[in-house]
Amino acid sequence: MPHRRTAAVAPKPPARGRPSQRRARWLFHERERTASMDDEDLVAAAREATANAHVPYSEYRVGAALETADGTVFTGCNIENANYSNSLHAEEVAIAEAVKNGHDAFAQVAVTSSERDGVLPCGMCRQTFTEFCGDDFRVLCDEESELAEYRLGDLLPDAITAETLGR
Template sequence: MRAFVQSAVKFGSEQGGAALAFRAAPRHLGRKQRTPPMDLTEAAAAVRQNAYAPYSNFKVGAAVKSRSGKVYRGCNVENTAYPEGTCAEAGAIAAMVAAGESSLTEVAVIADSPEPVTPCGGCRQKLFEFATSDAKITMASVSGKIVTMNVSDLLPGAFVKSQMEKH
């Protein structure tokens, strides 16, 4: 398993709120200052705040970048009937597919935990279904710890379409 650990900007506060720093680009030749677009981990951290997690209080945010470069976000949504909830990764993938896209190149997932949280088994399979072979999956904690893996390292021995073919 090849995982790359990096340090990062702190993505949360002690109360669990997002403490994202948006930096303005310097002025050049009289142009107005602009706020650069959020990176994928920041997008996941921002949508994490919308998670509906009244039972576990474990909020997760995910952002996927499609082959076109567009970013789609999702957060976990719990339900009293626990198995009926939706994971953040599944929500982000559903938003991408609803927009007419079917291929992702990069993913970021963030949760309020001491260490980065990996996607559950079902979400690993969902990510593998839509990911390019070289897609990078970034897992982060709100404290700023980050682990990045290739999608195939995240789900070795994935179940693939060719296994469903009848001979």
């Protein structure tokens, strides 16, 4: 009779010592109103998300807070990998969480870093936003003493779209 291996299912360890309540608070935050979230509150959510960043190589923490069309806010942080190409950007983590939860229409995003240096979404993240958002999608960037506001169409003119592909 062949020997069968059985794997014991170990309990899931806590997330690197971070309180799970704090993580859940900003990972998926339901809002009651459908009006656009206050800029300062959205940036505060992005700043909070930087605390969860996994950045052992660059030590450059990035957070994003993505507001859906119905006012729900999803946050993301950057997650580095030693080979860098497998790293995840804060914006794509937030988009993935939103889409996973059934959202595909977005109002605005706030992006920040631990340096408060006005970090902008990279080209890859801009292209991903283009998949779901129009040219007028708001992008707020956290600078040292103020917020900079951009429109997606200005950040990525001539983006690749379904129309570009003839679909």
